[in-house]
Amino acid sequence: MSLKMHRDIVESIERGDAGELGMGDAFNFECDDRCMGRCCNTIKIMLDPWDVEVMARHLGMTGKDFLEKYCEIEEDPYTKWPYVKLFDAERGPCAFMLEGGRCAVYPARSRNCRTYPVGRAVRFTPDGGKEEKYFMVEKQSFCFGHGSARQWTLKEWLDDAGSLEYYNRSDIYFELIDYVSGVLESRRWMNERIARMIMPFLYGPEVLRAKMGIPVEDVGHEEFYIRRIKALKVFLAELAAGFGFGPLVKDDEGEREDFNLMDRVKGILVTEEDS
């Protein structure tokens, strides 16, 4: 989901045009053999860095190879942020759909695949908090799942799909995008070259591990994901300042200490500390 779609959804919930779901609210849904997998033929599945990492590891691939084989990049026209989506699912059938509609990467399926038909929009507040809203994604005429007798509360549905871990990881990523597009005004300076530069931070953990000499035994996958996003935030804040945007722009009175940006980024990746 692009940032703009995300924003539109939060606004429509706030206007009362879209029904918001609470954790105890119940709905009926279960996948039905009659339509198994039709959703995986025409749907746009946006992938977060954590989705790509989990799916790539499940398939024994690098994130870079996974992107090349299964994904395409879509630039958000509003923020210029480079989003990744599964190209096969949109043009159908999804590369991971087995005969009969089952999913070949089911235990590692993406956040959006595992939470459908529930959607979630999150907004980050200036005090560092966040507000989240859950809603039912618009019903598709071909989907029989809504007619099922199986009833769930929202909490049961999310727990069953192991969604909260994915939401927590994706919030770290969306908070970065929120900062880069809002505070750093990425639409004014993001371009294809910069988008290529940030790809290893987002989708190529193995590239950074090899470059920096950080084995998984020393820094586990989840911790390294958090460090990559943190390092990228520092990197982009400095880059934006070079273009004249964001809080780090030097003014006549506020000279900032010189430092080596790449050493600082490396420090975060290796030790988690920002020097």
Ligand code: SF4
């Ligand atoms: S019931 Fe709906 S969500 Fe489930 S496989 Fe069919 S189309 Fe997809």
Ligand code: SF4
């Ligand atoms: S990854 Fe699995 S669940 Fe997601 S679109 Fe592809 S086949 Fe469907």
